Amino acid sequence: MKQVDSINGQELREMLATATGWLEKSASDIDALNVFPVPDGDTGTNMLLTMRSSVEEAYRVADPSTATIAQAIARGALMGARGNSGVILSQIWRGLAQSLAETKSFSGSDLADALQQASITAYKGISNPVEGTILTVAREAAAAARAQAANGNNDLVAVMGAAVHAANESVANTPTLLPVLRDAGVVDAGGQGLYTILEGALRYLRGEAEQMKFRKPQIIVSSIPLTAKWSRMAAVDGEIYGYCTEFLLKGKELNPDKIRTRLEKKGKSLMVVGDETTTRVHIHTMDPGNVVRYATSLGTMHQVSIRNMDEQHQDFLEMQKERAPEVDIATVAVVSGDGLCDVFTSLGVTAIVPGGQTMNPSIKDLLQAVEAVASDKVIVLPNNKNVVLTAEQVQALTEKRIEIVPTKTIPQGVAALLAFDYEAGFETNAQLMRAAKSTVKTIEITRAIRAAQLDGLKIKKRQTIGLLDGELLAAGNNTIDILTKLLAKLDLKKTEIITIYYGADTELAEAEEVGASIREQYSGLQVEVIRGGQPYYNFIVSIE
Amino acid sequence: MTVKIVTDSLSDITSDIAEELGITVVPLTVLFGHETFLDRVTMTTDQFYHRLTRDSVWPTTTQPTPAAFIEVYNELAKETDEILVVTLSSKLSGTYQSALGARSMFEGKCRIEIIDSKLVAMGLGLIVITTAKKAQAGAKLNELTGAVVSALPRSHIAIYLDTLKYLAKGGRIGKAQGLLGSMLSVKPILTIKEGEIAPLTRMRSLSAGMDYLYNFAAGFANIEELAVEHATTPDAADRLVERLGSLFPKERIYQSTISPVVGTYAGPDALAITVLEAAKR
Known part of the structure; x- marks a missing residue:
């Protein structure tokens, strides 16, 4: 593989130009990642315009030394920075230029230093840095470059490669750091933009400029569970965002720190970056007039842009509606317990109505859920024998087409939901789900609420009892014994998986113990232990 | 002169069939860090999965360069005046772009x-095979192009994966994203729809998955060709072929392995079935 010991100023600007071309290819894809109210309607486009300004400035200077080119890149970015992400990007180049100020040509370790300085400068420009954004990606990429250089490997390709690799992981991780990304099911757009730029630079270093013509940058997909809560996004409707105000301030003896302090209370998402002659300001404010008045007292204003963010937000909501995953067929499930709700959500249920044993939902609760989902074809999973009847009443009360798949237990509901076929139609799906529910057996372990005698079983109050598909068949003092007794009643020849959902009042340790005991008894089976968090039942066991 | 047929290695056409039918297969590349391997030319399927599951380096993949296609064009131009190239879906790889650029x-x-097949694996392979047979029988380029275009919608694939981990990591997940993040261990069944990965359903075990693949084929009244491929589980593939014998002559079922390039995203233990539906008369 190619090795590059060092590059000079001319190569630096070529590398940047190549990276800009690379970014251009996915700018619109990056725009599509935007999440309101994280500012900027079009992160990809803004970063691209900022980069173009840098490249133009870099090609304008006659002196091709690394330091001069790096300065030009930073100056170009500051002059042309657009949007939040553009301003942060300009800070990154500023830090890079500072670090390369004394350099003629730079090596892997110089690059690592420069990325480090870039990250530090980027954090400094912002009054309240948020993690899970371009800042995090810059910092983690720099740290990886540092570590690679510290290994004694001064090869530029290796150092940039480490930075790109770390940036990729960092971008994929942004939804874990920033809930708004997680809810929308996307990675951070600014972080993705920076990753794309670094990756473009790496490809230049590898000498792949020619091949890049035929390829496209990759948008990173996060692998964390996505719980797209479109309803919640609509709920922030009432908030007022004001005006996104951006301008370049030119003057003498400008003091960015002082300007920042002065503007801090005037709005949100404040960024003030630059030097004593040129400073860029970005702020979301209710009163742009006030900010403008203050700025004109300090110097002259250029590239002034004041945009109404509430209008942008409306456009954004419209766009979201169009882009929201089209659920052709919706599923509504009755579930209680936070763990079980997570299980159903992770399997793609459209809506959950809280309820179950001893807390049956009303017809109205179910009807509301059916009406609320964005589809006129709805499959309902009651997941409890006492809810099936209630669910059937909903049919007469709604205009929507609805199918009740009469699941009587949670495991039946899970099996039905799993069987959902994305390519099949409404009736076929209802059929598939009905067939799937009868492929599982359910064991429920709970405590007797009173003493009783049933089918020859003497049961004391508070004694542990076991139900097999709703039928009370065992009682005793020990969960494992009861479970073993009930499992013995089943023909397990065709069984492959046993899933144990433990309840809200059960400790993980006990659940693990039960799981281990079953694993031991039935060595051929796959046993999963999952927190269900359900009330009333200590254990719900699914046998498939 | 016989029209020469070119495809890429993601068609999963075995080397003996390629040789027999005169198909040129242009390999894609798998990279483990700084090491590059040509798909089933300089790295075997077994070697690949061995490294995939043990190596700390995550592999990446790249399309053939335009230069690789130019070389093929030049070589074939010595023997023919008409070439038909059928590539895997342009939404999954830049191979089509490379072929065009060349x-x-x-x-x-x-x-x-x-032609951009908007397909992958044997979904593409079966079409290339039937086309190559027609070319050998003397069909001309226009005729073959028409035949491919009309056959594309008749190619149906179902892919069983043991895990979505590799697909998510590789960023090629497409519309199957909704299957991610399940709290239970599930085995996704995917297909290719409009050139992209799309979900079919989920299973909880290999045997349930194999039932699904069998039923998938059984759902077609008229099967022209059938293919079964696997990544690391030849026994499972054999069992599936055995069962499919009740639907279709066993000896006519094409058996192959899933390309390491696809394997980078599909992971070990994947199984796939492709049905080329007979044309309606």
Whole structure:
């Protein structure tokens, strides 16, 4: 593989130009990642315009030394920075230029230093840095470059490669750091933009400029569970965002720190970056007039842009509606317990109505859920024998087409939901789900609420009892014994998986113990232990 | 002169069939860090999965370069004046772009048609195989191009994966994203829809998955060709072929392995079935 010991100023600007071309290819894809109210309607486009300004400035200077080119890149970015992400990007180049100020040509370790300085400068420009954004990606990429250089490997390709690799992981991780990304099911757009730029630079270093013509940058997909809560996004409707105000301030003896302090209370998402002659300001404010008045007292204003963010937000909501995953067929499930709700959500249920044993939902609760989902074809999973009847009443009360798949237990509901076929139609799906529910057996372990005698079983109050598909068949003092007794009643020849959902009042340790005991008894089976968090039942066991 | 058929290695056409039918297979590349391997040319399927599951380096993949296609065009131009290239889906790889780019730089006299199959694996392979047979029988380029285009919608694939981990990591997940993040261990069944990965359903075990693949084939009244491929589980593939014998002559079922390039995203233990539906009369 190619090795590059060092590059000079001319190569630096070529590398940047190549990276800009690379970014251009996915700018619109990056725009599509935007999440309101994280500012900027079009992160990809803004970063691209900022980069173009840098490249133009870099090609304008006659002196091709690394330091001069790096300065030009930073100056170009500051002059042309657009949007939040553009301003942060300009800070990154500023830090890079500072670090390369004394350099003629730079090596892997110089690059690592420069990325480090870039990250530090980027954090400094912002009054309240948020993690899970371009800042995090810059910092983690720099740290990886540092570590690679510290290994004694001064090869530029290796150092940039480490930075790109770390940036990729960092971008994929942004939804874990920033809930708004997680809810929308996307990675951070600014972080993705920076990753794309670094990756473009790496490809230049590898000498792949020619091949890049035929390829496209990759948008990173996060692998964390996505719980797209479109309803919640609509709920922030009432908030007022004001005006996104951006301008370049030119003057003498400008003091960015002082300007920042002065503007801090005037709005949100404040960024003030630059030097004593040129400073860029970005702020979301209710009163742009006030900010403008203050700025004109300090110097002259250029590239002034004041945009109404509430209008942008409306456009954004419209766009979201169009882009929201089209659920052709919706599923509504009755579930209680936070763990079980997570299980159903992770399997793609459209809506959950809280309820179950001893807390049956009303017809109205179910009807509301059916009406609320964005589809006129709805499959309902009651997941409890006492809810099936209630669910059937909903049919007469709604205009929507609805199918009740009469699941009587949670495991039946899970099996039905799993069987959902994305390519099949409404009736076929209802059929598939009905067939799937009868492929599982359910064991429920709970405590007797009173003493009783049933089918020859003497049961004391508070004694542990076991139900097999709703039928009370065992009682005793020990969960494992009861479970073993009930499992013995089943023909397990065709069984492959046993899933144990433990309840809200059960400790993980006990659940693990039960799981281990079953694993031991039935060595051929796959046993999963999952927190269900359900009330009333200590254990719900699914046998498939 | 016989029309020459070109495809890429993601068609999963075995080397003996390629040789027998005169198909040129252009390999994609798998990279483990700084090491590059040509798909099933300089790295075997077994070697690949061995490294995939043990190596700390995550592999990446790249399309053939335009230069690789130019070389093929030049070579074939010595024997023919018409070439038909059928590539995997352009939404999954830039191979189609490379083939197009190469044609624009090609200076020979040969006529070259390039089709984006919007398919992958044997979904593409079966179409290339039937087309190559027609070419050997003397069909001309226009006829073959028409035949491919009309056959594309009749190719149906179902892919069983043991895990979505590799697909998510590789960023090629497409519309199957909704299957991610399940709290239970589930085995996704995917297909290719409009050139992209799309979900079919989920299973909880290999045997349930195999039932699904069997039923998938059984759902077609008229099967022209059938293919079964696997990544690391030849026994499972054999069992599936055995069962499919009740639907279709066993000896006519094409058996192959899933490309390491696809394996980078599909992971070990994947199984796939492709049905080429007979044309309606």
